[in-house]
Amino acid sequence: MSHAPLSPAIYGILAEFDSPTDLVYATKAAYAAGYRKMDAYSPFPIEEASEALGFHKSRVPLIVLLGGLLGGLSGFGLQYWINVISYPLNIGGKPYNSWPAFIVPTFEMTILFAGLAGVFGMFALNGLPMPYHPLFNVDRFSAVTRDKFFLCVEAADPKFDVVDTQRFMESLKPLSISEVPH
């Protein structure tokens, strides 16, 4: 396989590392070198890697909050509607709007909606489900779910250059370097 220099056909350049520490260090170096369109891949979340990528603030917490509020209000509203408006029953002489009894289901609905909003909000923001991704064209990348750590600088980055970027990434002393075809 040979590539013409400056080929637009590649997705990016992928470097493989042995430890989270090396990955964070490499990511910081790449960020310092001016690369922005890149991503780090690891078998488990590494908070320092997100920071090193200059990770923007995620909107997931806001979606979770809105989901929780919606769940809580609808949970309480449903019970209020049933017990006060739709089918009032005298239970133990207590008021129809016996709010302390409504709190537990309200709480559960808050958690349920917040949890679902978190999962599906994350899916939506990440563009999932994504049946195809160029990174899977690199065989070695499958180790990312086991014990290897990857940094991919994408060709879409304005500073990207097949030769220069490859040389720069070699300077990070990775285990391997691969071009990622589309």
Place this chain on the structure above:
Amino acid sequence: MSREIPQIGPADYAVPAAAAQWQKRWLIVGVVGAALCVIGAVISRDQLDQVLRGYLIAYIFWLGLSLGCLALLMVQYLSGGLWGLVLRRVFEAASKGLPLMFVLFLPILFGRHHLYAWMNDPSLTARNSWYLHTSGFGGWIARWILYFAIWGGLALILVRRGNTQDYPQPAGTWLRIQGISGLGLVLYSLTVSFAVVDWIMSLDPHWGSTIYGLIFLAGQGLSALAFGIVMLTLFTRYSPFREIIKPMQFHDIGKLMLAFVMLFAYFSFSQWLIIWAGNLPEEIGWYLDRIRGGWGVVALIIILFHFALPFALLLSRERKRAGSRLIGLAVFLMFMRVVDIYWYVVPNFAHEQGHFYLSIWYVVAPLAVGGLWLSFFFYNLRDRPLLPLYEPQIPSLLHQRSHGH
């Protein structure tokens, strides 16, 4: 990037010199407060009653802080985590306050006839409290000694083990301390549950709640985490702790504090929900005494400021990551713990049932005991380096230092 641990000795991690000043200042507060309490106690019998009630509030809070720290010390030995490693010396020094709290129980022991109605009239416990009735005063005093023997024993073992971490360690000592911590947490939960029944719940010998102990366990954990945040924030104003302790540690402790705020609310609400749903004459009176006649405002303040506001504030990630943004909330939560204990204790007494009452002694006594407790805390804390240098997790703590900029 360097993976080496810098060549440093325990002296580099000495407690900042300012702690000596803090020790002295709090001692003054403690001594002046205690003197005021003694004066108040001898003025008149009415005042003596109020001083003792304030003292009981103070005692439950500050003892709870020592015990909460002891419990978190054991939790951290079991779970690991840098959040607790940076607080280990704080937790140890707070645990060393237990002998002081043993001695400070004496005013409650000698003032018991002013506090516990059933001490004067044992027949009060006959109807509803088999536990207090069969053991009586003898059992009550024997349990006081037993609780402190267990708490003191655990503190002694854990602090001694902690002290050895200032020196190189042979391998294999880790598992033993984990075993002790696991057993210790079981003992802690049981003894604290019984102790709060003996010392607070028995103020009303007719009333019982099975979740009572858990509410106080959650409260103690919350106090200890809040206190840990205050101490850690103070120490990060000084080098080298400013460079070593990262937002990550505050974030973790902040998350735990949020969890304990919710746990406290969950336990407290559970007690209310069951008693409200049952609506039995012998149970609901306890809440009516704490809602009517102005107490309802205190109850509302507890709901809003012990739960709702801290919960909302602690949702913010940025807030949890900076000690400077957490310290105010942490101090406020410790204050709210005192308010909660005040709401539990004071409406038990005949005149205050359904009639709001706030004595100056409910403020002076917590400051007096707090002054003595904090002074003794700083005295114990200054005894050792602020970080256990040969603890196995220390390299990962110092290593994160080389990452951070």
